[in-house]
Amino acid sequence: MSLAILNKEIRRIHVIDDDPEVRGAYLEHVKDMDVEGIDVSNSIVNIESLFSTIDTEHDGIICDYQLTGRKYSACNGDVFGKAAYDRHIPFILSSHFKPLSLGGQRRYIPKAVAADDFGIDAVREAFELCLGEYQGSFSLRRRPIRTLVRIEGMKPYGAVYQLNVVVPNWNPTDGVQILIDASSLPDLSKLQAEIEATGEARLTAEVNTGATDSNELYFSEWKSL
Amino acid sequence: MQSVNFKFSPRILARLGEELNQTFDQSILELVKNAYDADATLCKVELFDTSSAGGTIRVSDDGNGMDSDSIRDAWLVLGKSDKTSDRPTSAGRTPAGSKGLGRLAALRMGKEIRLASVKKGMSRRIHSLHIDWSEFESANAVEDVSLSIVTEKKTTSGHGTVVELRALRTAVRAEEVRKLARSLILLTDPFGDKSSGFQIELEASEFSDIERLVQTKYFDEADYHLSAELDEEGIASVRLLDWRGEVLASAKHAEIRRNEPERPYAAPTCNFDLWTFLLKSGNFLQGRKSRVSEIRQWLGHFGGVHIYQDRVRVAPYGDVGNDWLQINLSRAKSPEERPSTNNSIGRLVVNSRGPYRLTQKTDRSGFIEDETFVELTSFALDSLEWLAKWRLAQAEHRRSTERQQAREAAEAEKSSFTQALLKVPEEARAAIQVAFTDYATSRDREADALRREIQLYRTLSTAGITAATFAHESHGNPLKVITLNLKSLRRRIVELLRTDEQHRLLSLVEKISVSAGALSTLGSATLGLIRSEKRKVGKVDLHRTITSLIELMEPFWVARETHVELALSPENPYIFASDAAFESIFANLINNSLNAFRQAGTATRAIRIQTLVTRDRCKIVVSDSGPGIVNVKINEIWLPGVTSASDGTGLGLTIVRDTVRDLGGEVSAIAHGQLGGAEFLIDLPILGS
Numbered sequence: 001m002s003l004a005i006l007n008k009e010i011r012r013i014h015v016i017d018d019d020p021e022v023r024g025a026y027l028e029h030v031k032d033m034d035v036e037g038i039d040v041s042n043s044i045v046n047i048e049s050l051f052s053t054i055d056t057e058h059d060g061i062i063c064d065y066q067l068t069g070r071k072y073s074a075c076n077g078d079v080f081g082k083a084a085y086d087r088h089i090p091f092i093l094s095s096h097f098k099p100l101s102l103g104g105q106r107r108y109i110p111k112a113v114a115a116d117d118f119g120i121d122a123v124r125e126a127f128e129l130c131l132g133e134y135q136g137s138f139s140l141r142r143r144p145i146r147t148l149v150r151i152e153g154m155k156p157y158g159a160v161y162q163l164n165v166v167v168p169n170w171n172p173t174d175g176v177q178i179l180i181d182a183s184s185l186p187d188l189s190k191l192q193a194e195i196e197a198t199g200e201a202r203l204t205a206e207v208n209t210g211a212t213d214s215n216e217l218y219f220s221e222w223k224s225l
Numbered sequence: 226m227q228s229v230n231f232k233f234s235p236r237i238l239a240r241l242g243e244e245l246n247q248t249f250d251q252s253i254l255e256l257v258k259n260a261y262d263a264d265a266t267l268c269k270v271e272l273f274d275t276s277s278a279g280g281t282i283r284v285s286d287d288g289n290g291m292d293s294d295s296i297r298d299a300w301l302v303l304g305k306s307d308k309t310s311d312r313p314t315s316a317g318r319t320p321a322g323s324k325g326l327g328r329l330a331a332l333r334m335g336k337e338i339r340l341a342s343v344k345k346g347m348s349r350r351i352h353s354l355h356i357d358w359s360e361f362e363s364a365n366a367v368e369d370v371s372l373s374i375v376t377e378k379k380t381t382s383g384h385g386t387v388v389e390l391r392a393l394r395t396a397v398r399a400e401e402v403r404k405l406a407r408s409l410i411l412l413t414d415p416f417g418d419k420s421s422g423f424q425i426e427l428e429a430s431e432f433s434d435i436e437r438l439v440q441t442k443y444f445d446e447a448d449y450h451l452s453a454e455l456d457e458e459g460i461a462s463v464r465l466l467d468w469r470g471e472v473l474a475s476a477k478h479a480e481i482r483r484n485e486p487e488r489p490y491a492a493p494t495c496n497f498d499l500w501t502f503l504l505k506s507g508n509f510l511q512g513r514k515s516r517v518s519e520i521r522q523w524l525g526h527f528g529g530v531h532i533y534q535d536r537v538r539v540a541p542y543g544d545v546g547n548d549w550l551q552i553n554l555s556r557a558k559s560p561e562e563r564p565s566t567n568n569s570i571g572r573l574v575v576n577s578r579g580p581y582r583l584t585q586k587t588d589r590s591g592f593i594e595d596e597t598f599v600e601l602t603s604f605a606l607d608s609l610e611w612l613a614k615w616r617l618a619q620a621e622h623r624r625s626t627e628r629q630q631a632r633e634a635a636e637a638e639k640s641s642f643t644q645a646l647l648k649v650p651e652e653a654r655a656a657i658q659v660a661f662t663d664y665a666t667s668r669d670r671e672a673d674a675l676r677r678e679i680q681l682y683r684t685l686s687t688a689g690i691t692a693a694t695f696a697h698e699s700h701g702n703p704l705k706v707i708t709l710n711l712k713s714l715r716r717r718i719v720e721l722l723r724t725d726e727q728h729r730l731l732s733l734v735e736k737i738s739v740s741a742g743a744l745s746t747l748g749s750a751t752l753g754l755i756r757s758e759k760r761k762v763g764k765v766d767l768h769r770t771i772t773s774l775i776e777l778m779e780p781f782w783v784a785r786e787t788h789v790e791l792a793l794s795p796e797n798p799y800i801f802a803s804d805a806a807f808e809s810i811f812a813n814l815i816n817n818s819l820n821a822f823r824q825a826g827t828a829t830r831a832i833r834i835q836t837l838v839t840r841d842r843c844k845i846v847v848s849d850s851g852p853g854i855v856n857v858k859i860n861e862i863w864l865p866g867v868t869s870a871s872d873g874t875g876l877g878l879t880i881v882r883d884t885v886r887d888l889g890g891e892v893s894a895i896a897h898g899q900l901g902g903a904e905f906l907i908d909l910p911i912l913g914s
Contacts (some may be wrong), residue, residue, distance in 0.1 A: 019702045025709035032716060115705045116745075119712055156551065158484075188594050189549045197546065 017064035018072035065095030078105035092126035106218035144206035235361035250405035263288025264316040319535030335390030447500035459489025499571035796914035813877040821851035851902035
């Protein structure tokens with residue numbers, strides 16, 4: 001039993017969620033895909049311990065976003081999404097949080113869905129997008145383009161910043177709010193000073209300007225002008 | 226074969242000079258830092274006729290000086306620097322100007338440069354150099370312009386260097402001189418008790434005023450002095466001292482680095498001092514009000530947190546308008562007991578020796594923000610956070626003590642009154658006693674009402690906090706299980722059953738799905754009202770906020786079979802407030818109407834929200850088709866605790882009234898409005914439309 005996606009055969013899908021009932025619900029979907037479902041029931045000690053049990057050639061992952069409510073995992077699903085991307089493992093992130101605010105990790109999570117939109121088709125699409133990107137082929141909605149980003153406000157939350165940004169190349173009139181790790185922003189104090197003095201600042205970043213919804217937008221490789 | 230060399234166009238001199246150091250004060254500071262690195266004890270900066278173009282700036286020092294070889298092989302070699310921060314000078318100073326290009330920007334300020342230097346130990350010879358930049362502009366390459374170092378005998382003693390920037394290309398503005406004066410004073414740590422051994426003089430009238438401000442040194446009058454230290458192992462410790470230097474509190478690393486108590490800071494050894502002033506008249510000795518204004522002025526010039534690396538100040542940290550630790554932002558988010566750059570002054574003194582180094586950017590716009598810098602910033606922020614928490618705890622304790630003292634004082638005063646009453650003639654005593662008792666009873670009743678209101682606010686807040694905390698468990702996961710399993714169920718019913726059998730089960734699945742959807746919206750609508758960004762004050766588009774709120778509450782009024790009509794004026798009025806304030810008005814009015822429909826069993830349920838905009842005001846009318854305002858006086862509906870429902874809080878209209886007043890508006894009600902039920906009229910001043 002397997003799921004054929006592009007040139008891969010997915011034989012197992014690991015389900016990661018801190019709630020065993022929710023894992024059970026996902027596993028019912030996996031069963032209907034004729035693929036072996038793996039219930040990741042033990043606490044996840046670290047990234048390596050999780051990925052040591054995953055076959056990079058034939059396994060995929062369904063993962064929830066919020067994982068830290070119980071002592072199941074020390075980090076949330078977006079971190080595992082990045083780790084899966086680095087290892088070229090197909091991955092889909094599912095969460096009831098709307099909009100899906102994933103900080104800087106959205107670049108590495110080709111598909112993230114709210115629980116209402118989860119299903120076999122969503123999993124298949126997610127795995128196809130992942131495998132395509134691993135081979136360097138990006139869909140129009142996911143292709144990174146270096147573009148100007150206008151920052152109209154920033155607010156710190158620990159090591160993460162909430163930015164109010166406008167991407168003129170994507171939508172010149174409406175802004176979006178994103179969470180970005182402080183370490184990925186260049187010249188942080190200069191940026192803050194500029195915003196404080198003038199109300200705005202400009203950087204460039206790689207953005208998927210082909211996204212059709214603000215929830216799909218990702219921002220990476222920030223650079224000063 | 227032809228032997229060739231790289232050549233540089235003279236344009237590169239202009240480009241390097243202009244693009245590296247952009248500000249006037251930073252340019253001159255580079256020449257002053259050269260004097261510091263030359264172990265000078267005195268450096269003088271003089272401005273001659275600089276209020277218009279063509280003036281002269283002279284920077285002279287009594288440092289080690291240079292001979293002709295040094296001028297040729299070091300001073301004239303741009304981009305090379307003999308100074309590395311690893312090798313201290315003979316006086317033990319860590320070189321401040323290490324880039325080698327620093328002086329170019331200053332030198333380019335004048336059309337001509339004159340350099341004269343006497344090397345220490347060879348004071349009979351003076352070496353001078355004259356540069357006319359116009360010769361470079363007409364040359365093909367920098368190398369084509371010959372410069373001559375002239376060596377002459379000198380009869381007087383002394384050593385050092387003089388650099389004159391002649392025929393300045395532009396005028397120097399007074400504000401630039403002021404900024405230079407400030408930078409020069411702060412350059413070598415005027416905070417310390419010991420002199421750095423390097424004195425700077427600036428001959429310009431703005432200087433003496435600012436110098437006086439620094440020399441006055443109000444540090445001893447600070448209400449709090451935070452003194453934090455980071456040792457070679459990256460372990461932090463902190464003490465809080467009062468104005469006498471007495472230790473009020475102290476903490477070790479684990480209490481400071483709360484998020485990662487086991488991890489040392491990967492930053493250089495440093496000391497962080499912050500002096501905070503409460504700036505209330507009467508807090509100072511003899512209550513002299515003039516001291517507060519003096520200190521405000523001093524803080525206005527020098528407030529903020531400055532960074533010193535090896536005893537030399539690093540710009541722009543602590544510059545006017547530079548709040549690199551976001552002290553002001555933290556205070557805006559949580560104003561109680563937090564410092565701001567207007568009431569505090571501090572310094573972070575960093576040692577550049579050791580495994581962790583901070584590196585300045587080539588353009589002198591601060592440190593490269595690598596991990597070392599981030600760790601240093603974390604140390605400073607964690608220390609400030611510790612201070613804030615300590616002060617908040619003290620404030621709480623103070624409030625609790627004040628409450629207790631107020632109670633005790635009330636009892637004592639009552640007793641005093643009773644004693645005093647005995648001195649009143651007997652015939653008047655009874656009337657006074659009755660009047661006092663009535664007054665005391667009213668005050669007690671008011672206090673009880675306020676206590677109940679506070680308790681209710683606390684209870685409601687707790688309910689909200691609990692809902693938010695457990696949103697994941699209470700509304701997320703169970704709903705997710707239902708939604709996911711319903712999808713599987715739907716799919717399997719279609720796969721496994723005959724078409725004529727499917728409908729019986731699918732119709733049940735659909736009903737469960739609709740209910741799950743309603744539960745989901747209930748949770749997200751509630752959480753949607755308490756998002757922190759909604760409490761941020763800014764421009765609020767009234768129509769957009771009303772429309773968004775109606776959309777957010779749609780599940781509620783749809784579930785109550787209510788029709789909501791919006792009759793909004795064509796303008797777009799806006800005010801300066803928070804979304805939360807505005808939402809609290811309309812959420813409570815709509816809740817009021819929905820509850821009225823429920824209690825009265827109203828058959829036709831309608832709510833209408835209408836706006837009318839005039840030049841600087843917006844009238845908003847909220848009317849419903851309920852039973853109206855009955856069995857209660859119109860002017861009493863705003864009082865806390867007044868409710869027609871046994872399960873009501875009696876706070877909704879109080880919140881509406883208080884919020885409208887906070888926004889500068891007025892609210893009134895009529896018992897039966899245009900739809901037959903209660904009608905509320907809100908009149909708000911607006912900023913524009």
